[in-house]
Amino acid sequence: MATAVSIAPEREHYLNKEYGIRSWLLTTDHKRIALLYLVSITFFFFIGGFFALLIRLELLTPAGDLVQADTYNKLFTMHGVIMVFFFLIPAVPAVLGNFLVPLMIGARDLAFPKINLLSWYCYIAGGILVLHAMLTGGLDTGWTFYTPFSTAFSNTAVVEAGLGIFINGFSSILTGLNFIVTIHRMRAPGLTWSRLPLFLWSHYATSVIMLLGTPVIAITLVLVVLERAFHLGIFDPTRGGDPLLFQHLFWFYSHPAVYIMILPSMGVVSEIVTCFSRKRIFGYYFVAMASIGIAVIGFFVWAHHMFVAGMSLYAALIFSILSYLVAVPSAIKVFNWTATLYKGSVSFSTPMLYVFGFIGLFTMGGLTGLFLAALGIDVHVTDTYFVVAHFHYIMVGGTVMGYLGGMHYWWPKISGRLYPEAWGRLAALIVFLGFNLTFFPQFILGYLGMPRRYWQYPPEFQVLNVLSTAGSTILAVGYLLPMVYFLWSMRYGELADDNPWDAAGLEWKTSSPPPTFNFDETPVVTWEAYNYDELPTPQEVHVEQ
Amino acid sequence: MFDNFPLWPVRASTTAGSVDALYIFLVLLSAFMSVAIFIMITVFALRYRRRAGQQAQQIEGSNILELTWSAVPLAVFMVIFVWGAIIFFQERTPPRGAAEIYVVAKQWMWKLQHEEGHKEINELHVPVGRDVKMIMTSQDVIHSFYVPAFRIKQDVLPGRYTTAWFRATRPGTYHLFCAEYCGTQHSGMIGQVVVMEPAQYQAWLTGGAAFGSMAGSGESMFLQLGCSTCHRPDTQGRGPNLVGLFGSKVQLEDGRTVVAEENYIRESILNPSAKVVSGFKPIMPVFQGLVSEEQLTALVAYVKSLTPQASGAAGTPGLISPGKPPQEPKE
Numbered sequence: 096m097a098t099a100v101s102i103a104p105e106r107e108h109y110l111n112k113e114y115g116i117r118s119w120l121l122t123t124d125h126k127r128i129a130l131l132y133l134v135s136i137t138f139f140f141f142i143g144g145f146f147a148l149l150i151r152l153e154l155l156t157p158a159g160d161l162v163q164a165d166t167y168n169k170l171f172t173m174h175g176v177i178m179v180f181f182f183l184i185p186a187v188p189a190v191l192g193n194f195l196v197p198l199m200i201g202a203r204d205l206a207f208p209k210i211n212l213l214s215w216y217c218y219i220a221g222g223i224l225v226l227h228a229m230l231t232g233g234l235d236t237g238w239t240f241y242t243p244f245s246t247a248f249s250n251t252a253v254v255e256a257g258l259g260i261f262i263n264g265f266s267s268i269l270t271g272l273n274f275i276v277t278i279h280r281m282r283a284p285g286l287t288w289s290r291l292p293l294f295l296w297s298h299y300a301t302s303v304i305m306l307l308g309t310p311v312i313a314i315t316l317v318l319v320v321l322e323r324a325f326h327l328g329i330f331d332p333t334r335g336g337d338p339l340l341f342q343h344l345f346w347f348y349s350h351p352a353v354y355i356m357i358l359p360s361m362g363v364v365s366e367i368v369t370c371f372s373r374k375r376i377f378g379y380y381f382v383a384m385a386s387i388g389i390a391v392i393g394f395f396v397w398a399h400h401m402f403v404a405g406m407s408l409y410a411a412l413i414f415s416i417l418s419y420l421v422a423v424p425s426a427i428k429v430f431n432w433t434a435t436l437y438k439g440s441v442s443f444s445t446p447m448l449y450v451f452g453f454i455g456l457f458t459m460g461g462l463t464g465l466f467l468a469a470l471g472i473d474v475h476v477t478d479t480y481f482v483v484a485h486f487h488y489i490m491v492g493g494t495v496m497g498y499l500g501g502m503h504y505w506w507p508k509i510s511g512r513l514y515p516e517a518w519g520r521l522a523a524l525i526v527f528l529g530f531n532l533t534f535f536p537q538f539i540l541g542y543l544g545m546p547r548r549y550w551q552y553p554p555e556f557q558v559l560n561v562l563s564t565a566g567s568t569i570l571a572v573g574y575l576l577p578m579v580y581f582l583w584s585m586r587y588g589e590l591a592d593d594n595p596w597d598a599a600g601l602e603w604k605t606s607s608p609p610p611t612f613n614f615d616e617t618p619v620v621t622w623e624a625y626n627y628d629e630l631p632t633p634q635e636v637h638v639e640q
Numbered sequence: 641m642f643d644n645f646p647l648w649p650v651r652a653s654t655t656a657g658s659v660d661a662l663y664i665f666l667v668l669l670s671a672f673m674s675v676a677i678f679i680m681i682t683v684f685a686l687r688y689r690r691r692a693g694q695q696a697q698q699i700e701g702s703n704i705l706e707l708t709w710s711a712v713p714l715a716v717f718m719v720i721f722v723w724g725a726i727i728f729f730q731e732r733t734p735p736r737g738a739a740e741i742y743v744v745a746k747q748w749m750w751k752l753q754h755e756e757g758h759k760e761i762n763e764l765h766v767p768v769g770r771d772v773k774m775i776m777t778s779q780d781v782i783h784s785f786y787v788p789a790f791r792i793k794q795d796v797l798p799g800r801y802t803t804a805w806f807r808a809t810r811p812g813t814y815h816l817f818c819a820e821y822c823g824t825q826h827s828g829m830i831g832q833v834v835v836m837e838p839a840q841y842q843a844w845l846t847g848g849a850a851f852g853s854m855a856g857s858g859e860s861m862f863l864q865l866g867c868s869t870c871h872r873p874d875t876q877g878r879g880p881n882l883v884g885l886f887g888s889k890v891q892l893e894d895g896r897t898v899v900a901e902e903n904y905i906r907e908s909i910l911n912p913s914a915k916v917v918s919g920f921k922p923i924m925p926v927f928q929g930l931v932s933e934e935q936l937t938a939l940v941a942y943v944k945s946l947t948p949q950a951s952g953a954a955g956t957p958g959l960i961s962p963g964k965p966p967q968e969p970k971e
Binding site: 159164165168235237239241243244247248249332333338339372373374375377378379380381402403404405408411412415416419420422423426427429430431433434436437438439440441442443451454455458459462463465466468469470471472473474475477478479539542543544546547548549550551552553555558559627628632634 | 645646647648649658659662663666669670673674677678680681684685688689690691692694695696697698699700701702705706709710713714717718720721723724725726727728729730731732747780781782784786788789791792793794795797798799800802815817818819820821822823824825826827828830
C-alpha cells in the first residue's frame with residue numbers, strides 16, 4: 096500500500112488500492128462499479144449526442160439534403176434508443192446511486208456486490224448488441240418499436256437491437272433489487288426511515304419502478320422478436336394480432352421509465368439545495384412521500400401517450416385525469432425546494448446553478464405536460480415537436496441537469512479532487528442557455544403542426560428549426576466542457592478535503608476518496624437528515640492542506 | 641406574421657377556436673407559474689445569499705402551505721381536465737348527417753374517396769361549412785391523419801376503422817401530414833386539404849371524371865362476390881337481411897349484443913365467424929385477403945346505404961336496392 100511513489104505516503108482508498116484492468120473488471124466495490132458505469136454511460140451519451148447533432152444539422156434546411164431518408168430515420172431511432180436505455184435510465188442510479196447508496200446509509204457495500212457487477216455486464220452485453228445492430232444495418236423503428244412496422248415492415252436489425260435492450264433491462268432490474276434490499280437491511284444504527292436522506296427515498300421509489308416495470312418492456316420486446324422471427328400473430332392485425340396491445344405494453348413500462356429518469360435527479364436536487372442554502376429541506380415528509388406517490392401513480396398513466404391511437408373515449412378520460420393527479424407530487428417538490436431557499440444562506444456554487452437550472456427547466460417541462468394531458472389539446476400537439484420539446488425539458492432539462500449537478504457536488508468525494516469552479520459555473524450557464532435555445536422553439540414548431548420524425552418539412556418551419564440547431568451546438572459545448580475539466584482535475588485539480596462543502600450526510604464523514612469498505616467503523620446516526628443548523632457555514636470550499 | 645416565420649397556425653375549422661382558447665389559457669397559466677417561481681427563486685437566492693456572519697434560519701415546513709400548494713394546483717388541474725375533455729368529446733363525436741370520406745392510408749400515400757365516388761390521392765377537396773367525417777384504415781402500418789389548421793389528428797390503423805371529423809370554416813389550402821412514423825418516406829406522406837366555397841365545390845364535383853358512387857360500386861362487388869345469394873332483403877336468406885342493419889343493435893349467437901357500425905361490418909365480411917348473428921349458422925366464407933381495403937370500404941358504404949326507405953324502391957328482384965342510384969347516367 097504505502098509504496099512511497101509520491102513524497103508523502105499516500106493514504107489507501109478505493110482508487111489506489113489495486114491497479115490493473117482485472118482489479119476493475121472483476122471488482123465488486125460499488126464505487127468502482129459506479130465508475131465503470133460512469134465511463135460507459137459517458138461513451139453512450141456522446142454517441143447519442145453525436146446522432147442528435149446530425150439530426151439537427153439535417154433539419155437546418157427544409158429539404159432532406161444532408162443524409163438519406165433512411166439514414167435520418169436510423170439516426171433518430173438510435174439517438175432515442177441510446178439516450179433512453181443506455182444513458183438516461185442508468186445515469187443517476189447506476190453512477191451516483193451506486194456510489195452513494197451504501198455511503199449514505201453507512202454500509203460497506205451494496206447488499207449483493209456480485210449482482211451489482213453482473214448488472215454492469217448486462218449493460219455492456221446489451222450495449223454491444225445494440226452497437227453491433229447499429230453498425231450492421233441499423234435500426235429504423237423509432238425507439239418506440241411501434242408494431243406492425245417493427246414486426247412486419249422494417250428491414251433493419253430489429254431482433255438484435257430488441258435483444259440488446261432486453262439484456263440491458265436486467266441491469267436495471269438488478270440495480271433496483273440491490274438498492275431495495277440495501278436500503279431495507281443495511282442502514283447504520285440510528286438511521287431510521289424518517290432520517291433517510293431524500294436521495295435515498297427517491298432511489299428507493301426508482302428501484303421499485305425498475306423492478307416492477309422493466310420486466311414488462313422485456314417481455315414486450317421478446318414478443319416483438321417472436322412475431323418478427325416466427326410470424327406469431329400478437330401485434331400484427333393481418334395475423335390476428337392487435338397493434339394497440341403493443342402500445343399499451345410498451346408504455347406501461349416506458350411511461351414509468353420517465354420517472355426512473357427523473358426521480359433520482361430529484362433526489363440529487365434535494366441534497367444540493369439543502370447543502371447550498373444551509374437549510375433543512377422544507378417539508379421533508381412531503382418531498383419523500385411525493386417520490387413514492389410519483390412512483391405509484393406513475394404506473395397508471397401510460398395510455399396518455401395514446402389519446403389519438405384509436406383507444407376508447409372513456410379510457411382516454413381516465414388516463415387524462417390520472418395524468419393530472421401525477422402532476423401534483425411533482426408540483427409539491429418544486430414548491431418545497433423553492434421554500435427551502437427562504438431564509439437560507441444561499442451559495443451560487445456550480446451544483447447549485449444546476450439545481451436552479453433543473454427547477455426552471457423541469458417546471459417548464461411539467462407545465463407543458465399539463466397541455467398534453469388536456470385531451471382536446473393533445474389531439475393537436477401529440478406526435479409533433481411540442482411533445483419532443485416537452486420530454487426533452489423533462490428528460491434532458493430535468494434528468495441531465497440533476498445528473499451534472501450531482502456529478503459536480505460529489506466529484507470531490509468520487510475523485511478526491513476539486514473541479515475548477517469558474518469553469519463549472521460557465522459550463523452550467525452554457526448548458527442552460529443552449530438547452531433553451533435548442534428546445535424552446537420546438538414548442539412553437541409543435542403548435543404550428545410540425546410532426547416529429549420528419550426528415551424534410553415545409554419551408555415555413557425553417558427559421559425555428561435554424562434557431563434550434565444553433566442552440567444544439569451551444570449545448571454540445573456545454574456538455575463537452577465538464578468532461579474536459581473533470582478529466583483535467585483528476586490529475587491537476589486541487590486535492591479535496593473530506594467534506595469540502597461542509598455538507599450533512601454520512602458520505603461526507605468518510606475520507607475523499609473513501610476507503611474500499613467506506614467507513615473505518617460503522618457510524619451511528621443520532622441526527623435528522625440535513626442537520627445544517629449543527630454544521631458551520633463555509634465561506635469557501637475547503638482544500639486539503 | 642411572416643411567411644417563413646409563423647408563430648401561430650391558421651384556424652380553419654370549428655374545433656380550432658376551442659382548442660386555441662384552452663391553449664391560450666394554459667400558456668397564460670404556465671407563464672404566470674413560471675414567472676412566479678422564477679421570481680421567488682431569484683428573490684430568495686439574492687436576498688438570502690451567503691454573507692459572512694449570517695446564519696440560515698431553520699424552518700421545518702408548514703402543513704398549511706403544503707396543503708395549499710397541493711390542493712390549489714389540483715383544483716386548477718381539474719378545471720383543465722374538464723375543459724380538455726369537453727373539447728375532446730366534440731372532436732370525437734361526428735355530427736349526424738356528416739358527409740363521409742373513406743380514407744385508405746398506405747406507405748406513403750393517402751387515398752381518399754368521396755361518397756359520390758370521387759377518388760383523390762394526397763388531396764382532399766371539401767366545402768366550407770359542411771360536416772365531414774372520415775372513415776379511415778391502413779393497408780400496412782399505422783399512420784396518422786393530421787390537419788394542423790383543423791387541430792385534428794387521428795391514428796389510422798391496419799385492420800380496423802378509426803374516424804375523425806371536422807367542419808371547415810375558411811377557404812384555403814392546408815397541410816395534411818402523416819403524424820405517426822411509418823417508415824422511409826414518412827415525411828413525404830403529406831398532402832393538402834383544399835377548402836372551397838360550396839359553389840366552387842359543386843363545380844369541382846361535377847367537373848371531375850364520372851365515377852360511380854361508392855355505394856354503387858359496393859353493390860357491384862356485392863353481386864360479383866355472390867353475397868346476394870344469402871343476404872336477401874327478406875327473411876328467406878341463409879344470411880341475415882342487411883336492410884336497415886347499419887346502426888342497429890344485433891343479437892349474437894353467443895348472447896352478446898353489438899351495434900352494427902363500420903368496424904362490425906368490416907369484421908363480418910373479413911372474418912364472419914368472429915360475431916355470428918343469433919339464429920344463423922357460421923357458414924359464410926372468409927373474405928380476409930380476397931378484397932382490397934378500397935373494395936371493402938365500397939362494400940361497407942353499400943351496406944350502410946341499405947335503409948328501409950331505400951329498399952322499398954324498385955330494384956332488381958331478389959336483390960337489395962342501394963340507397964342511391966348505382967351508376968351515374970352515362971352519356
